[in-house]
Amino acid sequence: MADLYLKALESERKSLWAACRLKGLAKGTPERLRIQELDRLLAEHKARKAG
Incomplete structure (x- = not known):
């Protein structure tokens, strides 16, 4: 499933x-x-998602 929160932040x-x-x-x-x-x-979200 697409991570819409991540896409919104990056956009x-x-x-x-x-x-x-x-x-x-x-x-x-x-x-x-x-x-x-x-x-x-973005860094916090990616860290949370990774582990």
């Missing part, structure tokens, strides 16, 4: 990252902070 991260690259946003902006939060959530 949001990908779109935010593209927007940051396009706009040239610096570190510390809300978008970049959200990407860091998504990275943490």
Whole structure:
């Protein structure tokens, strides 16, 4: 079965990252902070799923 939560997190991260690259946003902006939060959530989810 597809992991919809994982797909949603990855999709949001990908779109935010593209927007940051396009706009040239610096570190510390809300978008970049959200990407860091998504990275943490992805790592936690993958760790929970692995064991």
